Amino acid sequence: MRREKKDYYEILGVPRNATQEEIRRAYKKLVKEWHPDRHPENRKEAEQRFKEIQEAYEILSDPQKRAMYDRFGYVGEQPSYQEGRTSGSFFEDFLRDFEDIFNRDIFEVFFGEEPHRRERKEYSHRGEDIKYEIEVNLSDLINGTEIPIEYERYETCPRCGGTGVEPDSGYINCPKCGGTGRIREEKRSFFGYFVSERTCDECGGTGKIPRELCHECGGSGRVLRRVRRTIKIPPNVEDGTQLRIPGGGNAGYYGGPYGDLIVIVRLKPDNRFRKSGKNLLYDITIDYLQAILGTTVEIPLPEGGTTMLKIPAGTQPGTVFKLKGKGLPDEYGRRGDLLVNVQVEIPKNLSREERKVLEDLAKKRGIPIT
Ligand SMILES: [Zn+2]
Ligand SMILES: [Zn+2]
Incomplete structure (x- = not known):
């Protein structure tokens, strides 16, 4: 099954710094609104929405799961390298087990790569792009123009530097993996008996979890900030042109790079011409x-x-x-x-x-x- 990145906050329509009470209220409202019985004409879509809302609430209403989601962008199984894989036949299972063992464990054993560093990198990912619509007049197209804008974005938390950990609070051993960063799984398949290991999803493979989450960002490593910026509009833009400003989007997760700001230029209609x-x-x-x-x-x-x-x-x-x-x-x-x-x-x-x-x-x- 393909794991899609879902924005649980967006699904519930709440800001990232929403309180538990706000989350609960949004959930109650949406769950009523999207109950499949209330949408007999498009039941399939309603069922889908209903499930998503349930899932979002399950994660965001649980402070631990929520902190995990804020840090890594998902909760549960393994990260993106699992994408697109299906668990189907014995043979596929076998190949996957084999790949797991080969790619990860043997690789590390042979090349002596330091597992913790490697895992951390796999968990970090880029911040989201932000879209912003800007309106220009016909006159702006003659010589180009500069338009000041103001928008909200997530920036790397200055208190914890994006780690989500309260400074000087230290770490404790991860209770789920006992500090090893790995979770062992024994599997019987058509080709024999395999012991495979996967990265611990609780600590992201580091074996440690912070004793205390950052007091400023609540463990997400990012804080919402209002930013000002001047957008240069080139002279010949067409209606609908997208200007990409690298690094103008949200801060990355877990040390990942910033996303981009995408400015969509809309030409104000001028009924004289x-x-x-x-x-x-x-x-x-x-x-x-x-x-x-x-x-x-x-x-x-x-x-x-x-x-x-x-x-x-x-x-x-x-x-x-x-x-x-x-x-x-x-x-x-x-x-x-x-x-x-x-x-x-x-x-x-x-x-x-x-x-x-x-x-x-x-x-x-x-x-x-x-
Ligand atoms: Zn912080
Ligand atoms: Zn762990």
Whole structure:
């Protein structure tokens, strides 16, 4: 069975520093909400959720299991090298036993590797990535910009340096493995009788457990902190672009490296313009007299401010004027064009006086009307 990394806190919807009371309340609420009997239409999903909630509560409601989970990211069997293995046939069992013995015990015996150090490394793992959405204006895309953000992340606990152990409290021998860091298992399989050893899950193979958990982080080795950071937005980002800031995520577990901060850039819609690649389209409606006689109109620019555009006399409806280099930059920083689409408004109601002037004009040009 594949062991997936589950975030029990996320499942219960509580923060990592939640009290036991908060955890109990969240559990009671969720368990009611996701009871399979209440979801006859999607019973399968509800059953799955229900099981996850039970599992999360079982771990987080038990201070010892919770501390273990906070330190290693899981509780119970063996760590990630067990992933993807299935316990099926005799033969598979045999291979696995053989691998266990070969990879670990014999390896250590022959090469004299210090087992405790090795195990510690296997347990440490990288902190989670953090996703953060940022909104930018069209104007930010012209020259790029810098946006200050503030978010919460786990940092390595300064009191214990990430070990989760109260400084100077010392260690005691692990009661589960008796201080050896290994748990012996005897197994009978098709090919014979095996004695295999696995790493103790209580102490992570170190044979020691802290006498006292760190008073600041409660043994997790990490503390929640609010951090500020300035995000540099490059000029040509598209909506949905992900910027990765290495090390900007949560602190690792047990000495593992920090995760990354992933900034997702969302482009705020600007209803003045339509985007077409690196070109921008802008619609403007002028009066029929302006189209006939010519005029000057004010056009907004994506970077802010405006420019004046001359509409010559006799401009036809649907004419497109090109403002070169006033569009959006491409990946080389070359800007596209701003295309101004001119619509002409024909008045629906004329005043008596206006009608008279136009009728005289029509007569003069010999244009038949009515
Ligand atoms: Zn600490
Ligand atoms: Zn142990």
